[in-house]
Each structure stands twice: as C-alpha cells, then as structure tokens.
Amino acid sequence: MPTTRRQFLSIAGGATVAGTIPIVTLRPLEATPATLSTAIRNVVGEAQIRTGKVKLDIPPLVENGNTVPMTVSVASPMTANDYVKSIHVFNEKNPQPNIGNFYLNPSSGRAQVSTRIRLADTQKVVAIARLSDDTFWQVGADIVVTLAACTEEMN
Amino acid sequence: MAALINVPAKAKRGDVIEIRTLTSHIMETGFRHTADGALVPRDIITSFTCRYNGTEVFRADLFPAIAANPYLSFFTVAKESGKLEFEWIGDNGYSSTASASITVE
Numbered sequence: 001m002p003t004t005r006r007q008f009l010s011i012a013g014g015a016t017v018a019g020t021i022p023i024v025t026l027r028p029l030e031a032t033p034a035t036l037s038t039a040i041r042n043v044v045g046e047a048q049i050r051t052g053k054v055k056l057d058i059p060p061l062v063e064n065g066n067t068v069p070m071t072v073s074v075a076s077p078m079t080a081n082d083y084v085k086s087i088h089v090f091n092e093k094n095p096q097p098n099i100g101n102f103y104l105n106p107s108s109g110r111a112q113v114s115t116r117i118r119l120a121d122t123q124k125v126v127a128i129a130r131l132s133d134d135t136f137w138q139v140g141a142d143i144v145v146t147l148a149a150c151t152e153e154m155n
Numbered sequence: 156m157a158a159l160i161n162v163p164a165k166a167k168r169g170d171v172i173e174i175r176t177l178t179s180h181i182m183e184t185g186f187r188h189t190a191d192g193a194l195v196p197r198d199i200i201t202s203f204t205c206r207y208n209g210t211e212v213f214r215a216d217l218f219p220a221i222a223a224n225p226y227l228s229f230f231t232v233a234k235e236s237g238k239l240e241f242e243w244i245g246d247n248g249y250s251s252t253a254s255a256s257i258t259v260e
Contacts, residue, residue, distance in 0.1 A: 067222040095186045101216040109171030114228035
C-alpha cells in the first residue's frame with residue numbers, strides 16, 4: 001500500500017504521542033527479524049522485492065534440522081534475454097541469516113537448485129531470485145523443526 | 156576428499172541435464188561448543204564452481220547453514236562433448252576437485 005508523506009507523518013506523530021517508537025521499514029515478508037532483513041538488503045539493495053515466480057520445496061515438518069532437503073525453482077524461460085541470474089536463500093533464526101547463494105546463467109537451461117540445509121529452530125526460510133532484468137522475486141516457507149542443528153554440544 | 160558426481164554419460168545436443176554432486180566435508184559451523192565450553196572453530200566449504208569445457212556454468216556460495224557433506228543439484232544445457240570440472244573451496248585452505256565427461260550427440 002503506498003503511503004503519502006502526509007499519512008506517514010500523521011501516523012508517526014500519533015505513535016510518538018502514544019509513547020511507542022514508529023518502525024517503518026520495507027519489510028520483505030511480515031514479521032522477519034532484523035538480521036534476516038539486513039541480510040536480504042545486503043543482496044537486494046533498495047530494489048523492490050515482489051512475491052511470486054519462485055517455488056521453495058521444503059518439508060513443512062522436519063524431525064532433524066541437521067539435514068533438510070530443499071529445492072528452489074524459478075519460473076523462467078532461461079533464454080539469453082530472460083533468465084535467472086542468481087538465487088539467494090535465507091533463514092530467520094539460525095546463528096547466521098545466509099544459507100546459500102547460487103549463480104545461474106542462460107546455459108543453465110532450468111532455474112532449479114537442490115541442496116540440504118541446517119535449521120537451528122522452527123522458523124521461516126526465504127528464497128529470493130534475481131532475474132536478468134534485475135527484478136527480485138521471493139517466496140517464504142515456514143518449517144517446524146523438532147531437533148535443532150548448528151549449536152548443539154559436540155560429543 | 157571423496158566426491159560423488161552424477162552426470163549423464165550421453166545426452167542429445169540441447170538437452171537440459173541434471174548434475175548432482177556430493178562431497179564429503181564436516182561443514183563445522185563455528186557455533187558449536189565442546190562439553191568444556193570451548194568454541195569449535197569454523198571449517199566449511201565456502202564456494203563451489205562447475206565448469207563445462209572451461210566455461211563456468213554454475214557457482215554457489217555456501218554458508219554454515221549447508222548440511223555436512225554438501226549435496227548440490229543443478230541443471231545445464233548439453234552443448235558439446237567434453238569435460239565437466241567441479242571445484243570446492245573452503246576454510247583452512249581446503250580445496251578439492253572432481254571431473255566427469257559427457258558425450259553429446
């Protein structure tokens with residue numbers, strides 16, 4: 001929803017009067033913690049991120065967060081003029097927000113990448129694709145993890 | 156150092172082929188502690204590259220959130236017969252390579 005400067009100021013002013021700090025950010029997806037937004041902004045910059053085109057195949061419930069199969073695919077003809085430049089995958093609650101960056105080109109033929117990832121907690125995973133026209137498309141998935149990865153003690 | 160590479164031995168020119176790679180690596184996150192509280196230093200693969208007859212066709216940056224023994228699957232168009240070369244680069248000077256050949260008709 002586009003907000004005019006006047007609307008913004010009246011909302012911000014009202015919130016300050018009410019004793020709360022107004023937080024106005026371009027949030028890629030709702031309720032994402034700051035580290036995730038920062039990591040996404042580091043890749044995307046100021047560009048707008050639209051929802052769609054990207055598909056994230058990941059189990060909604062995993063018992064072991066140490067190895068979670070994941071496939072990201074992007075609807076793209078993968079021609080010289082219209083292809084996926086890169087796919088970036090992020091998480092919300094691991095110690096570090098990045099999962100992987102994958103760089104493709106027209107000779108990839110199909111914009112699809114699979115790997116296995118670690119998830120430290122029940123959380124959201126976000127995949128963002130950068131197309132050849134430098135537009136960004138994203139999708140998010142919520143995953144419930146019963147056994148966490150990454151931070152457990154070594155035996 | 157061991158790596159498993161799955162590339163079709165033969166393909167028709169213009170076919171989109173799937174390449175699957177698996178390499179053995181601990182992918183220590185650098186966030187784990189031993190029982191007596193010492194931090195286990197990070198030891199991961201940070202970069203993977205696939206070259207098809209010398210041209211880069213796929214590259215990935217890996218982070219600690221990639222599971223141990225990194226598995227990667229991706230696609231490329233079979234253009235000509237030749238060699239696919241794979242390279243993994245990581246912390247502490249880790250480097251490993253593998254290759255596979257393909258016949259394109």
